[in-house]
Amino acid sequence: MFEDTHDEHVLLTPGPTPIHPKAQKALMRNMLGHMDPEVFALNSEIQNDLRVMYGTEEGAFTALLAGTGSLGMEAGFANLVEAGDEVLVCANGSFGRRMAEMAARYGAKVRLVTAPLGEAINPADVAAHIDGVNMVAVVHGETSTGVLNPVPEIAEIVRHSGALFTVDAVTTAGMEPFKMKDWGVDYAYTGAQKCLSAPPGLAPIAVSERAFARFAARRSPTPLWYCDLDGLKDYWVEHTYHHTVPVNLHYAFHAALRAALEEGLEQRQRRVRQMGRVISRTLEPFGFSHYVKREAERLPTVLALRLPEGFDDAGIRKALRQREISVTGGLGPTAGVIWRLGLMGESARPAPYRKLMVALSDLLG
Numbered sequence: 001m002f003e004d005t006h007d008e009h010v011l012l013t014p015g016p017t018p019i020h021p022k023a024q025k026a027l028m029r030n031m032l033g034h035m036d037p038e039v040f041a042l043n044s045e046i047q048n049d050l051r052v053m054y055g056t057e058e059g060a061f062t063a064l065l066a067g068t069g070s071l072g073m074e075a076g077f078a079n080l081v082e083a084g085d086e087v088l089v090c091a092n093g094s095f096g097r098r099m100a101e102m103a104a105r106y107g108a109k110v111r112l113v114t115a116p117l118g119e120a121i122n123p124a125d126v127a128a129h130i131d132g133v134n135m136v137a138v139v140h141g142e143t144s145t146g147v148l149n150p151v152p153e154i155a156e157i158v159r160h161s162g163a164l165f166t167v168d169a170v171t172t173a174g175m176e177p178f179k180m181k182d183w184g185v186d187y188a189y190t191g192a193q194k195c196l197s198a199p200p201g202l203a204p205i206a207v208s209e210r211a212f213a214r215f216a217a218r219r220s221p222t223p224l225w226y227c228d229l230d231g232l233k234d235y236w237v238e239h240t241y242h243h244t245v246p247v248n249l250h251y252a253f254h255a256a257l258r259a260a261l262e263e264g265l266e267q268r269q270r271r272v273r274q275m276g277r278v279i280s281r282t283l284e285p286f287g288f289s290h291y292v293k294r295e296a297e298r299l300p301t302v303l304a305l306r307l308p309e310g311f312d313d314a315g316i317r318k319a320l321r322q323r324e325i326s327v328t329g330g331l332g333p334t335a336g337v338i339w340r341l342g343l344m345g346e347s348a349r350p351a352p353y354r355k356l357m358v359a360l361s362d363l364l365g
């Protein structure tokens with residue numbers, strides 16, 4: 001049975017993150033219609049703030065999709081890929097593989113560039129396979145292994161190829177440098193519940209003018225009517241009805257994104273790094289060590305730590321959960337091998353981690 005007694009719950013998972021207090025308050029606002037002028041004004045502020053978060057030019061289209069990060073991922077392939085297109089997917093973890101699966105379902109011929117688990121994609125491998133490719137897709141922060149892929153270096157290669165460039169910014173945008181314009185990214189997405197600490201259920205996207213031109217040249221309409229870029233523009237730019245957006249989630253998202261920009265993106269980057277250093281140093285004496293060997297390849301927002309020898313992963317996490325502390329283990333091949341500690345948004349704060357340290361000291365003696 002679900003009991004509403006989780007006021008003090010400590011959520012240290014790699015998403016969702018604890019809701020920002022301002023977002024939580026905004027969720028409670030009275031409902032307005034999705035066609036209300038005040039909602040359009042709020043949407044327009046969200047669009048502008050998203051341009052700042054993604055580091056993109058005036059011309060880029062930004063919007064919220066009514067779904068989670070995976071819908072952001074799917075909408076990119078659905079709008080920008082047609083049957084027979086060659087799509088190079090960098091897949092060094094679960095979310096890269098999800099991208100490949102989605103691209104294939106929309107008819108792409110997928111070329112995979114991989115790397116050993118816990119290692120970043122080598123840009124030279126992208127360069128070696130890029131000839132004749134219509135799109136390159138990469139996950140910036142691979143949540144399943146805590147790896148940061150070298151998007152700026154890959155961007156240099158993509159720029160010279162003429163291919164569209166899709167970047168999954170789910171664990172990075174809002175907390176890590178993200179420069180859509182400078183890097184020449186054509187399509188980026190994240191999930192509201194990650195670095196911005198808004199409730200799950202929205203996928204903020206950014207689409208370049210070049211991507212729109214590719215979309216306009218499609219031979220057939222996108223099979224995904226719900227996220228058709230023209231349909232989204234009808235609502236977000238022309239202010240005509242397309243579908244009923246979740247207005248209360250927009251309120252909360254607006255508040256969370258504003259709070260992030262008020263704190264400052266660079267300050268957030270410093271905060272996550274500082275927290276990561278303190279936590280990994282504090283956990284070292286327990287026998288935890290970095291899973292990602294090369295420091296430059298470590299994703300600051302998801303701390304992947306190898307478990308100590310003989311560590312009772314499931315048992316300790318269960319005991320922590322009984323004390324209202326949620327920690328996530330590995331995924332697929334890293335299950336039982338690592339913990340993935342979330343440092344996105346409101347989880348990158350000393351207070352919740354202090355509680356984890358106290359509980360671990362108690363449990364591990």
Ligand code: PLP
Pocket residue numbers: 014015068069070071073095139141142143144168170171191
């Ligand atoms: N991409 C990455 C890198 C993720 O970490 C996640 C979720 O953890 C997703 C995509 C999918 O997002 P969602 O679970 O919100 O659909």
